[in-house]
Amino acid sequence: xxxxxxxxxxxxxxxxxxxxxxxxxxxxxxxxxxxxxxxxxxxxxxxxxxxxxxxxxxxxxxxxxxxxxxxxxxxxxxxxxxxxxxxxxxxxxxxxxxxxxxxxxxxxxxxxx
Amino acid sequence: xxxxxxxxxxxxxxxxxxxxxxxxxxxxxxxxxxxxxxxxxxxxxxxxxxxxxxxxxxxxxxxxxxxxxxxxxxxxxxxxxxxxxxxxxxxxxxxxxxxxxxxxxxxxxxx
Numbered sequence: 001x002x003x004x005x006x007x008x009x010x011x012x013x014x015x016x017x018x019x020x021x022x023x024x025x026x027x028x029x030x031x032x033x034x035x036x037x038x039x040x041x042x043x044x045x046x047x048x049x050x051x052x053x054x055x056x057x058x059x060x061x062x063x064x065x066x067x068x069x070x071x072x073x074x075x076x077x078x079x080x081x082x083x084x085x086x087x088x089x090x091x092x093x094x095x096x097x098x099x100x101x102x103x104x105x106x107x108x109x110x111x112x113x
Numbered sequence: 114x115x116x117x118x119x120x121x122x123x124x125x126x127x128x129x130x131x132x133x134x135x136x137x138x139x140x141x142x143x144x145x146x147x148x149x150x151x152x153x154x155x156x157x158x159x160x161x162x163x164x165x166x167x168x169x170x171x172x173x174x175x176x177x178x179x180x181x182x183x184x185x186x187x188x189x190x191x192x193x194x195x196x197x198x199x200x201x202x203x204x205x206x207x208x209x210x211x212x213x214x215x216x217x218x219x220x221x222x223x224x
Contacts, residue, residue, distance in 0.1 A: 044214070
């Protein structure tokens with residue numbers, strides 16, 4: 001069974017540009033989470049989808065971040081326009097509601113110059 | 114303000130030694146998880162503890178959840194180089210379906 005995949009693995013962009021990160025969860029997992037780790041800090045929750053609905057987006061930093069999960073399958077996280085402080089590693093995780101165990105993807109390392 | 118404090122931040126030991134990593138908070142959690150992360154990969158779940166005072170063992174790893182559900186520890190017996198990695202704790206507060214992570218303990222086990 002394939003695990004959680006994320007694309008791209010690395011992205012280097014300039015301040016003011018737009019970047020879209022993609023997450024493909026494990027098939028059949030209704031729950032999808034986005035997390036972020038900025039340098040020197042802990043992994044922080046961004047938001048949680050249940051199928052295509054946003055269950056909790058309390059961790060989204062500001063309105064420059066937009067997450068979608070069309071059809072309840074893969075999810076995208078768009079940052080527009082990117083700022084320097086957006087640099088970090090963005091993780092996606094998915095889980096079944098029954099078990100709650102989160103499986104993490106390898107992360108996307110975003111560098112904003 | 115960080116909800117979960119992990120200590121130590123860094124630990125470098127010789128193969129065969131024992132070690133304990135701590136995860137502390139002033140908040141109460143419905144459950145607490147421990148993860149291990151290797152470079153270039155996402156965190157991998159090791160264990161979930163849900164009952165105050167619970168002890169779980171995973172080979173040479175022993176996990177304990179505090180009686181008050183505010184803290185946890187991870188003890189590794191006879192550490193091996195393969196145990197090297199970043200260990201993370203994550204707590205789930207009551208009535209929240211999300212986890213708060215500690216900043217991690219970077220363990221290096223030298224052969």
